[in-house]
Amino acid sequence: MTAVTPAPPSTAGAPAPADIAPGSRSGGRSRLRAAAGFAFGAALLFAVAPLALSDFRLALLAKYLCVAMVAVGIGIAWGRGGMLTLGQGVFFGLGGYAMAMHLKLADAGPGGMPDFMQLYGQLDELPVWWRPFASPWFALPATVLLPMAVAFGLGSLVFRRRVRGAYFAILSQALAAAMVILLIGQQGTTGGTNGLTDIQGFFGYDLDDPVNQRMVYFIIAGVLLALLALARQLIHSRYGELLVAVRDSEERVRFLGYDPASVKLVAYVVAAGMAGLAGALFVPAVGIISPALIGIVPSIEFVIGVAVGGRATLLGPVLGAVAVAWARTALSERFPGTWTYLQGLLFVVVVAFLPGGLASLWALARRRDAGPEQSRRGWPAPARRRASRAEAHR
């Protein structure tokens, strides 16, 4: 949502300096801090969480981390690229369905058919478009490449025609709605509203076994860390700078001789790939993928987590997504009747009082501490101006 109001003089809630300054200019301290952060995150995810949480809670955390993967992608496309992607459910769904189709076929055994096809479709043989998914060598790459291909196709059309802002958001929503209608209509081959459920195995491992569930959690935690590392690389590269520039002033970037459409396309495709991977890992973690997980409402919920956390930062979207998902579970267990009101209240408070998300609290605190010292930290003046411009486009 690009606001047309002029920039407020205050920079409260601006993204943390280190996240805006490109890596080439920030000192070794930033890299060290990042490495320490990753080590801390890894220790938390791989050592503390498995020890502290019951099997049930760990499985829930695995689910939250999948949502966080989508959030990392949205952080890049929306927070950095200014594209309000309100249809990430589509890519999440493509990845999820690709994985679930493979696992259903693996459960059915060679030559077998998923149970629901006989029940609802009365099919005698597997539909042609299901067949390639029997092979893991097709299905696994497809979980990421299929969403990326769709994003590439859509993005190429949309960004070249300079569709942006609310129009882009509406378009991505429409895509999510269309995909849900398509899936529900084809009940015999897609499972309809039920989706693909009752997934037993994961590449030969029995998903009912808590030990294997734990393994799935470790894979998810590892992939999330890897995606974060990738996102950090992207943000701190020359491309990452260009992306922020496109967000803040597309015309000016075009005037300088770059093609803003390609710059946005890359971010959109990367975000789609991350959402696809998240969907693929969601399936073994939760055991279900259905149209209810990929429509308009879940697509908006992905974005809400990012907004709550702070979209322009690296960690904000991840923490926001996990926090919102966790709050959802905790509130609904404690107040089964009224928790939706509390959830709504939380969003209103964050959006009204912390437009930069929870991450802006951190930035605010740090600026208070640092005070005039800030300029000595290698925080160049142009970048600071850019930060305040970014604020103007909230």
Next chain:
Amino acid sequence: MSVLWGRRILAGAMTLVAAAAMTACGSKTSDEGGAAGVTADVSGDTVKVGLLNSLSGTMAISEVTVRDSIMLAVEEINAAGGVLGKKIQPIGEDGASDWPTFAEKAEKLISEDRVAAVFGCWTSASRKAVKPVFEKNKALLFYPVQYEGLEQSPYIFYTGATTNQQIVPGLDYLKAQGTKSVYLVGSDYVFPRTANKIIKAYAAANGMTVVGEDYAPLGSTEFGTIVNKVKSSGAKAVFNTLNGDSNVAFFKEYKSAGLTAAAMPVVSVSIAEEEVKGIGTQYLEGQLTAWNYYQTTPGAANGKFVAAYKAKYGADKPTSDPMEAAYVSVYLWKAMVEKAGAFDVEKVRGVSDGITFDAPEGLVTVDGKTQHIAKTARIGKVGADGLITEVWNSGKPIAPDPYLKTYPWASGLS
């Protein structure tokens, strides 16, 4: 430099993943047995049961009434001394009309709260989502809503009607009235699509024609086109499997198009007393419904149930078929536990066959093989007072046949 760091971090992460994967190799899918179930915690002087219904979202309006009647049964049982001398402690969770949330909450009730049984779910999608959870943990679910059949999980008891106790009798009734052509209107999800498949097979074998079939997305309120198609189709009756709000728009449109219950009756399978109130009696008067229970069903057991419900929740609250089935499910579980003399799931399942209960709808009997219950089918007509009165019933309880194996015309369906 930064590229180097990224690689190191990535390598570190990958090593961790590999290490974790190597240390954590659980059972393969080819292994026999699988995970042992979670045993319910019955050590104290109470026994916990889970109530899993949507208290928020689109399904809340229907599912809250089911929650209310389960609570009524629990309170009645507790007042009468509990089950095996233990008071029932209900633990409620909100499924939020969201299928994966149902799965999450089911897992929580079973493995964190260690309940002895769970009562709830409404939509087929939510049941399909929780089914693997109950099967994995070898825990019990009592499902109280009519559904599309074609399912028989060893860990689910189905206390609502399956297709041969609701849809097939509805069609038999239309056939007996001399109806030769029907138009099918439904919401776009599993129950209507499967039900309509069964209706088409029935029609083909019984000399009826299906002159049209239309689906509207769940929650849709645009019925101008569909009603026009129904009107011009010349059908003698409409079989309606719409759910929720869509019914309001459909029946308003139906009436304003000049279609009447006398000329072209609509048989609905998802409209009960609660929904009649919401849609408006003026639109529904004279239309038909197919269920197993109505608030007006005669009998002392129903008189007691209706009076107790109204005393607890208000005189203006109607009772309906899913509410009754949910109420019955708690009593059936109690009877099974008492017959087994234990809360143990396998023992409870083992003694389930032949358990009877003098329910508000009449005598019901559990069929141990299918884990469904024998129920009397009832066709009703909506009256001006918003209540539904019976116009036909099957005379005796119909044995459940979820896969329609005893119906020759249905041989191609499952």
